[in-house]
Amino acid sequence: MTHTKEDGYVGQVEFQVEGHKFPYEITLYSTKGKEWSYGLHFLEQSGSEEQILEVEDLLEENDEYFDMLVEAAKNSLQN
Template sequence: MKIDIGAAGLRHDPEEGYVGNVRFRVEGHPQEYEITLFSKKGKEWEYGLHFAAESGSEERIDEVEAFLEEDDVAFDALIQAALDAENKG
């Protein structure tokens, strides 16, 4: 599965930790996705995956979620996009 990363952002609060958002497209999928990333210390990340604009197929989003669970390189690329956005800000 090929992903194309778009807009990204990250904020850090000393008490709450890190919260980031990354928009991305998946080759062959009509809708854009957005992942919200959460980490207390910036080491272990949790996430929520949703459609960025309009709803789409539940099968497709489940497919993307399974891909991100299995492909550490793709998941790490999304985290890095958020971290890079924080460093540019």
């Protein structure tokens, strides 16, 4: 994760979901480190649209899972 005055916080986390064939990468954005937006995509190669939609639903419905990814990104903050 990086932080600049102009761009705020930007970080990526690579992760896998049990039962899914391909890994994912999430890019997290926040101006002040409080409210986060994200972009989700397959890490290496495209998988099924159904599976990525499942992960998006998981991120939207499960704050604990989303917060875990945000914390992983924060732990890599480069000053």
